[in-house]
Amino acid sequence: MNDTTAAAPLLELADVHVRIAGSHILQGIGFSVPAQGVTALLGRNGAGKTTTVKAILGLVPRTGSIKVGGVETVGRPTHAIVRLGLGYAPEDRGIFAGLTVAENLRLAERGGEPRYDLVHELFPELRKRAGQRAGTLSGGQQQMVAIGRTLLNENRILLVDEPTKGLAPRIVTEVAEALERAASAVPILLVEQNLHLVRRIAGRVVVVEQGAVAHAGGADLLEDAARTRELLGVGRAR
Numbered sequence: 001m002n003d004t005t006a007a008a009p010l011l012e013l014a015d016v017h018v019r020i021a022g023s024h025i026l027q028g029i030g031f032s033v034p035a036q037g038v039t040a041l042l043g044r045n046g047a048g049k050t051t052t053v054k055a056i057l058g059l060v061p062r063t064g065s066i067k068v069g070g071v072e073t074v075g076r077p078t079h080a081i082v083r084l085g086l087g088y089a090p091e092d093r094g095i096f097a098g099l100t101v102a103e104n105l106r107l108a109e110r111g112g113e114p115r116y117d118l119v120h121e122l123f124p125e126l127r128k129r130a131g132q133r134a135g136t137l138s139g140g141q142q143q144m145v146a147i148g149r150t151l152l153n154e155n156r157i158l159l160v161d162e163p164t165k166g167l168a169p170r171i172v173t174e175v176a177e178a179l180e181r182a183a184s185a186v187p188i189l190l191v192e193q194n195l196h197l198v199r200r201i202a203g204r205v206v207v208v209e210q211g212a213v214a215h216a217g218g219a220d221l222l223e224d225a226a227r228t229r230e231l232l233g234v235g236r237a238r
């Protein structure tokens with residue numbers, strides 16, 4: 001990859017609108033995600049973060065422009081969009097509880113050479129627990145399966161939605177480490193409420209407010225307690 005490619009945004013949204021059942025949920029969202037590191041998508045409950053991720057994946061009807069590596073995706077079906085190199089770890093993790101870790105990973109293979117070496121190097125636990133049923137893993141381990149699956153294919157970006165939701169603080173630390181390891185291989189757009197984790201791993205933040213971008217810039221925003229409170233609400237600074 002040359003310098004020009006590295007500097008170009010990997011994902012670019014402009015004037016994205018989503019209307020569902022008469023509700024105007026996204027109202028002209030626009031931001032870009034660079035081709036490296038973690039970009040955090042922040043906002044109060046109901047601001048439109050998950051809908052933004054679903055719009056990128058073509059899972060909800062949308063208008064405007066969403067480019068992946070310069071390719072327009074609005075108007076394309078989801079299966080064609082993910083083939084541009086999008087990995088998705090949904091909020092509920094979407095793993096099959098009754099299947100083993102190895103079976104969950106195998107189901108994610110999308111053609112090409114699956115990158116088990118990378119997945120096992122980043123998450124040795126998944127090799128150790130290959131034969132264990134995923135439903136009996138801890139929340140953090142299940143999250144590693146969800147992230148591991150997205151790394152198995154040659155993706156250009158991972159969309160990870162609230163990976164620490166409902167997890168105990170010790171497990172949150174495990175997941176943060178897992179995300180850091182994953183981000184060393186592939187850039188991540190991360191929806192996350194835990195600002196401590198965001199401070200630790202994100203280089204950029206995009207704040208969504210009522211379906212529009214209220215702020216986009218460096219993660220140093222979160223060092224400004226007053227502005228953070230203003231954008232994200234009281235009690236969210238830590």
Ligand SMILES: Nc1ncnc2c1ncn2[C@@H]1O[C@H](COP(=O)(O)OP(=O)(O)OP(=O)(O)O)[C@@H](O)[C@H]1O
Pocket residue numbers: 020021023025043044045046047048049050051052
């Ligand atoms: N399928 C749908 N039908 C109707 N309204 C919806 C639908 N999906 C989302 N919404 C509404 O759109 C708004 C944005 O929802 P979204 O899930 O994107 O928010 P969020 O920022 O991810 O919130 P949270 O942090 O609580 O997960 C909410 O008011 C939600 O109720």
